[in-house]
Amino acid sequence: xxxxxxxxxxxxxxxxxxxxxxxxxxxxxxxxxxxxxxxxxxxxxxxxxxxxxxxxxxxxxxxxxxxxxxxxxxxxxxxxxxxxxxxxxxxxxxxxxxxxxxxxxxxxxxxxxxxxxxxxxxxxxxxxxxxxxxxxxxxxxxxxxxxxxxxxxxxxxxxxxxxxxxxxxxxxxxxxxxxxxxxxxxxxxxxxxxxxxx
Ligand SMILES: *[C@@H]1O[C@H](CO)[C@@H](O)[C@H](O)[C@H]1NC(C)=O
Ligand SMILES: *[C@@H]1O[C@H](CO)[C@@H](O)[C@H](O)[C@H]1NC(C)=O
Numbered sequence: 001x002x003x004x005x006x007x008x009x010x011x012x013x014x015x016x017x018x019x020x021x022x023x024x025x026x027x028x029x030x031x032x033x034x035x036x037x038x039x040x041x042x043x044x045x046x047x048x049x050x051x052x053x054x055x056x057x058x059x060x061x062x063x064x065x066x067x068x069x070x071x072x073x074x075x076x077x078x079x080x081x082x083x084x085x086x087x088x089x090x091x092x093x094x095x096x097x098x099x100x101x102x103x104x105x106x107x108x109x110x111x112x113x114x115x116x117x118x119x120x121x122x123x124x125x126x127x128x129x130x131x132x133x134x135x136x137x138x139x140x141x142x143x144x145x146x147x148x149x150x151x152x153x154x155x156x157x158x159x160x161x162x163x164x165x166x167x168x169x170x171x172x173x174x175x176x177x178x179x180x181x182x183x184x185x186x187x188x189x190x191x192x193x194x195x196x197x198x
Contacts, residue, residue, distance in 0.1 A: 029129045029146035029153055033115060036144050036181070037131050042113040044085075046137035050075045051160035055171075057178060057187040059155035064187045070094050071197035074160065076106070083110045087118055094192070134177060138162065140170070142177055157183045164193035 053072040058064050069091040077086045085106040092099050104120035119127035130145040141160040146153055157178045159166075166174075179185050 027153070029148055029155075032146060032153070032155070033129055033131045033144070036133065037112065037115055038133060040114065042132055042135075043137065044078055044113060047132075047135065047141075048076050048078060048085075049162075051141055051162065052164050052193050053158060053191045054161045054166055054193065055159040055174075055178075055188045055190055057157050057183040057185075057189065059157075059183055059187075061184065061187060063154060064189060067189050067191050068094055069100075070192035070194065072191050072193075073197075079105075083108050083113065085116075087120075089120070092197070133157075133181065140166075140174060142174060144181060155183075157181055164195070164197060 051074050053074065056067075072089070072091040075088045075090075077088075079086055085108065087104045087106050088101060089104075090099070090101045102120040102122055104118055106116050106118040108114075108116055114132040116130045116132070117127060118130075126147070128145050128147050130143055133142045133144050135141040139162055143158045143160065145156045145158060148154075159174050159178065175185050175188060178188070
């Protein structure tokens with residue numbers, strides 16, 4: 001059953017590679033997302049709840065940096081009478097142990113629920129566009145994220161998981177999915193999720 005799910009996604013990823021090698025001139029976050037959107041509906045009820053951020057990769061090699069935060073998690077909940085979601089991020093700065101919680105909103109639409117635009121209320125000037133690439137709701141979620149800054153696109157892929165630890169076999173499968181999106185595996189940075197995370 002689980003294997004079958006993965007083979008579907010592998011086919012999907014091969015299609016995505018084809019989309020990615022097509023011309024990139026004049027690409028925007030929105031046009032990239034339109035290409036990557038897996039054309040699947042999202043079961044929002046099953047998707048809500050807490051997700052730990054396990055790994056992150058930048059597309060651009062020169063934007064890869066060591067993680068400055070640990071115990072990063074995001075909690076997704078639905079807004080009553082709306083397609084939009086509430087998002088809460090919690091993290092601990094590695095440098096001095098400061099714990100931070102931020103609250104924000106994810107805008108989606110009922111016909112494209114996997115396509116997201118979101119920001120945190122403490123800094124509305126910064127926002128991200130992205131798309132849920134793959135999820136099984138129970139374990140993993142792979143998200144493509146894109147931010148436009150001064151005419152540049154900062155593209156990331158993020159692996160989230162329902163638990164703080166992921167087995168090496170699963171990690172290898174997720175890495176190949178992320179590589180299929182065009183992110184070099186060498187750009188993957190682990191987000192520490194030690195057992196003593198709150
Ligand atoms: C990668 O990031 C660097 C540093 O910000 C920038 O100079 C360069 O143009 C970027 N490359 C691409 C392809 O966006
Ligand atoms: C989400 O929608 C609200 C209300 O329409 C809007 O004010 C906000 O700018 C949107 N956020 C993003 C990141 O697009």
